[in-house]
Amino acid sequence: MRAEGxxxxxxGAGEPDFDTPLNIKQAAIQAIEKGFTKYTxxxxxxxxxxxxxxxxxxxxxLVYRPSEVIVSCGAKHALFNVFMALFEEGDEVIVAAPYxxxxxxxxxxxxxxxxxxxxxxxxxxxxxxxxxxxVLTPRTKGLVLNTPxxxxxxxxxxxxxxxxxxxxxxxNIYIISDxxxxxxxxxDAEHVSIGSLNPEVKELTVTVGALSKSYSMTxxxxxxAAGPGDVIKAMINLQSQSTSNPTSIAQKAALEALTGxxxxxVEMRREFLKRRDYMVQELRAMEGVSCIKPKGAFYxxxxxxxxxxxxxxxxxxxxxxxxxxxxxxxxxxAVIPGEACGSDQHLRLSYALSMEHIEKGLKRIRExxxxxx
Ligand code: PLP
Numbered sequence: 001m002r003a004e005g006x007x008x009x010x011x012g013a014g015e016p017d018f019d020t021p022l023n024i025k026q027a028a029i030q031a032i033e034k035g036f037t038k039y040t041x042x043x044x045x046x047x048x049x050x051x052x053x054x055x056x057x058x059x060x061x062l063v064y065r066p067s068e069v070i071v072s073c074g075a076k077h078a079l080f081n082v083f084m085a086l087f088e089e090g091d092e093v094i095v096a097a098p099y100x101x102x103x104x105x106x107x108x109x110x111x112x113x114x115x116x117x118x119x120x121x122x123x124x125x126x127x128x129x130x131x132x133x134x135v136l137t138p139r140t141k142g143l144v145l146n147t148p149x150x151x152x153x154x155x156x157x158x159x160x161x162x163x164x165x166x167x168x169x170x171x172n173i174y175i176i177s178d179x180x181x182x183x184x185x186x187x188d189a190e191h192v193s194i195g196s197l198n199p200e201v202k203e204l205t206v207t208v209g210a211l212s213k214s215y216s217m218t219x220x221x222x223x224x225a226a227g228p229g230d231v232i233k234a235m236i237n238l239q240s241q242s243t244s245n246p247t248s249i250a251q252k253a254a255l256e257a258l259t260g261x262x263x264x265x266v267e268m269r270r271e272f273l274k275r276r277d278y279m280v281q282e283l284r285a286m287e288g289v290s291c292i293k294p295k296g297a298f299y300x301x302x303x304x305x306x307x308x309x310x311x312x313x314x315x316x317x318x319x320x321x322x323x324x325x326x327x328x329x330x331x332x333x334a335v336i337p338g339e340a341c342g343s344d345q346h347l348r349l350s351y352a353l354s355m356e357h358i359e360k361g362l363k364r365i366r367e368x369x370x371x372x373x
Contacts, residue, residue, distance in 0.1 A: 001332070009361035010334045011349040014150070015218040016298070018271075020253075021264035024215060027256035031249045040245040043236045044071025044224075048251050051258050052209075052224050059182070061196035062207060064226045070235050071254075073246045075180045075210035075223035078235075080106050082206045082225055085234035086174055087112035091141035096127045097342035098301065100150045100178075112141070116342065121292050121303065125154035129163035142174040145194060148181040151341040151348040152301045153276075153294020155189045165194055165201040175205045180223070181297040183214035183265055186273045189295035195227075203228055213298075214265055215257040220250040272298050275351040275358055282362045283349075286369055298352045301338070305345040310372040317372060320344045331368035333361050 001008045031037070043049060049066040056062040056069075072078040079102070087093055089111030095103045097116045107114045115135050119125040127145060145164070147156040156164075168175050175194055182191045195205035206227030212218045225235060245251075276293070279300050283291040288306035310317050312330065317323050320337035324347065327333045338346030351358060 001328070006332060008328070008332045008334055009357050009364065010353065011351075011361060012334045012336050013350045013352045015352060016213060016216040016268060017352045017354065018216045018264070018268050020216050020220070021257075021260075023260045024217065024253045024257045027260075028220075028249045028253040031252035036248050036252055038248060040248050040251060042240045042245050043069070043232075044246060045248075045251050045255075048255050048258075051255055052226070055258050056193075056207070056226055060179075060193040060207065062193055062202070062226065065229075068229050068232050069224055069226045070232050070239065071222065071224045071246050071251065072235075072239060073221040073223070073243055074212060075178065075208050076102060077221070077239075077243065077246075078208045078210075078223045078225040079103075079176065079178065080109075081235040081238050082176055082208065082227070082231065083107055083110050083112075084238055085231055086176075086206075087141055090139060092137060092139040093142040093144060094132060094135060094140065095144045096131070096146070096149075098125070098149075098151050098338065098346065099342050100146060101340055101342075103144050103146070103178075107144075115140070119152075119154070121290070124292055125149065125152040125301075126160050127156055127164065128160050129167050132164065132167060136171060136173075140171065140173055142176060143168060144176045144178065146178040146180075147191065148185060148294075148296025150181065150297055151299050151336070151338075151346075153297045153299050155185055155191060155295040158190065158192045161192050161194045162197055165197045168204055169198075169200045173204065175201065176208065177205055178208045180208070180210045181213055182209060184269060184272060184298060185296040186269070186276065187295075191296070206231055211254050211257050216264070216268065217250075217253070217257065220247070220253055222246055222250050222254040272351060275355060276300065278355070279349065279351050279358060279362070282366075286366050288369065298350055300349050300351065301346050302349070303345055304338075304347050307369065307372055308344075312372050320347060323347065326372075327365060327368055330371070331364040333364050333368070335365075
């Protein structure tokens with residue numbers, strides 16, 4: 001529609017709308033100028049692996065040797081490597097819904113079966129031991145956690161993580177902890193890495209992170225994983241025969257991101273907080289919409305099930321996809337139907353767009369929802 005010149009406001013973005021900070025870009029330019037443009041070791045340059053290990057110790061209270069860290073082409077690639085290394089046909093891997101769809105697709109690519117547990121507003125989309133216990137079977141091999149969460153923005157509390165960690169140790173289940181949004185937590189919310197809770201759970205945990213969202217570096221494709229040496233070794237073997245190293249220049253940029261000033265991140269977080277509060281306030285004011293205040297990431301996940309069954313002329317809104325299509329066609333606003341994230345009762349709206357566009361977009365949504373009867 002945009003290509004046709006139609007003014008569409010997009011709430012679908014999965015990436016910050018801020019530019020990559022200048023110091024990071026300059027590090028990449030310098031890398032090119034110095035000819036740092038050749039193959040690097042498959043799991044990343046030693047200096048970057050060591051820097052990530054230091055970062056994990058400082059920020060996440062996770063102590064790893066650099067050899068227990070692998071740098072990959074984004075968190076998505078790190079996740080693919082870890083799933084391929086750990087799971088195969090016959091295994092069951094638990095994923096909490098609402099989810100980021102890639103988890104399901106990647107687990108299925110290994111031949112394993114994703115098993116869903118459902119979280120909702122009643123518990124602020126927290127994953128709990130109580131939810132997990134009923135779905136455990138002798139085939140359960142892994143559990144995927146994503147905190148802060150895409151799409152709900154939920155940040156799993158330390159208390160819940162402690163109980164989940166105890167369960168994983170009791171049942172000998174691997175935990176894949178996707179902490180891609182770890183730097184984007186607001187106010188008093190605390191990001192906790194489950195692997196840091198005790199030495200036994202650390203042995204079962206692979207922590208996945210990325211520079212993509214924290215440093216506005218989605219296009220640079222740098223993510224990483226840290227975990228038990230044998231798992232990381234298998235991931236390196238797989239990476240060696242598939243992509244080889246992540247881009248040399250992007251690795252130098254990542255080094256600067258992790259060691260340089262964090263002013264841009266602080267500023268971005270401040271701006272996101274302002275937008276989140278505005279979005280939640282405006283959505284809550286719309287008839288038929290309810291919305292919890294997410295503690296992390298840059299998404300809100302309003303419940304819109306009150307509109308299922310409503311009509312615009314003779315067009316019936318049967319599900320979240322219909323509502324998203326209606327909003328696109330009638331209000332020229334793009335949102336993600338919750339169905340794509342495992343909950344037809346919701347929409348996902350990103351606030352990685354300017355305040356001006358947020359205001360305009362929400363006004364359009366309010367008017368369009370008001371026309372449904
Ligand atoms: N994990 C989650 C939960 C995400 O939402 C995303 C991107 O949307 C990723 C991982 C992928 O990150 P990257 O761009 O580093 O591959």
